[in-house]
Amino acid sequence: MTCKPIFIVEDDLEIRQSLQEFFEGDGYPVILANHGQSALDLLGSGSTAKPGLMFVDLMMPVMDGITFLAALQQTHATLFAETPIFIMSARADTQHLTIKTTGLVKKPFDLDELSNVAARYCTVK
């Protein structure tokens, strides 16, 4: 069984590290970015594998989640269309979001939920 990489955009260092530890422990490759701009830079450099799934935080310095997703839609249309994208937010609703995403995982996280999402989109049988 091989796994597709999980791309995580999150500004809080400790949350980022814990998510990395969790997903890598379950066998998924993890790509990390600490805000929208560094995520764009990383994707633009072409040095990363195509992610099977993205988790994107909303409130981040330099470039927030929504600005990042709008930019991604512009500059990486195919990737944006093909990659399942989950917002990570303390808010339970996504109605206020101007960008359509696959779903939302609520903070604080439930690891079972994260595990299910990863299994659904990043496990290659």
Next chain:
Amino acid sequence: MNISQHERPPKHSKTRQPTEHEKILLVDDLNDNLLALEGLLRREDCEIITARSGTEALEFMLLHEFALALIDVQMPMMSGFELAELMRGASKTKNIPIIFVTATAEHQSFAFKGYESGAVDFLLKPLDTHAVKSKVNIFIELHRSQREQKQLLLKLTKTQAELEQAVLIRDEFMSIASHELKTPLTSLKLQAQLRKRNLAKGLPDAFTPERLAKMFSADERQLERITHLIDDMLDVSRISAGHLSLRLEQFDLGALVRDLVDRSSEHFVAAGCPVSVEAPEPVMGTWDRFRIEQVMMNLLTNAMRYGAGKSILVQVNYALDQARIVVSDHGQGIALANHERIFQKFERAVSGNEISGLGLGLYIVRQIVDAHHGSIQIVSELGQGAAFTVKLPGRESKMGAHHDV
């Protein structure tokens, strides 16, 4: 929130202004008539202004706000009626009620288009002093109550705008506060679940003494973050409710600063911002030790956060009779345009989504300094670092034992 709200209003804010004098305009071409009327109408709460012609009357009307004009009908050059027509044509004068003074009863049927009923009245010569006084009184009272209504309406409109603003700020605050609180909570919950899983999997490497030590200090950091956020929120609600009380005691400000910096020096050195203290002599005064520590900690944390990894200097000394603390950093500095803004609630020098903390630190600092009857000033330019100067009443401090903001 506007700036003026930070200048606290005096304790007993004025609820009622001293009664303003109502003004009455008397217009008659004969000086004797004016003198007689003035004598008749003189009262303490009214100012009487007299005009000898329609032209002079119009000039006065542009300068003053009249509750009432008593106008003689028969005047040379411009009759009382002609004057009334002119008054009706200008916005400043068209609403001044008029009492015509006339010798003939037939004028009373004169039609005044454009005047509200009751806004025009007549008095017949020879004047009945009682009738004159009571008519004038009615107009004066009417004008007074209209003015009070206008003031009330203004006050209400202002209050409504302030309330709407307060609701907006509260909503924004709730959103920022929940984000700020959820971040350390998310981290803690994530770690707790991870450890449980690692334990269940029986991973021995997950719980080595080194990793455990790291975990505990990470947990402590997150818990401190939460505690700090909640403390700030509580302080702000105390300040808003006017309950920031000071527990005053006498101590040496220099010793307090040195002690505080010693205790947290590790923290600052780790951030690349070593703090040095210059406190050459004891600086004694009567202040709230805990609150002044809070002021210092906030200023130092800010200096560290925006200090670009350079050293921070704290100076404690006397400036005349005041105790003075200066915290200087060599960081990015603060543009002049933002100097006032950063002391307001929920504001930070860096705007947009670069959120870190609630934006309450300097607001709380200013409130604490104000409660001590001190002052805080900032000297900074973009790129030039920043120096915050706090001055507190020292030596001959005349503060009471307990003070409420």
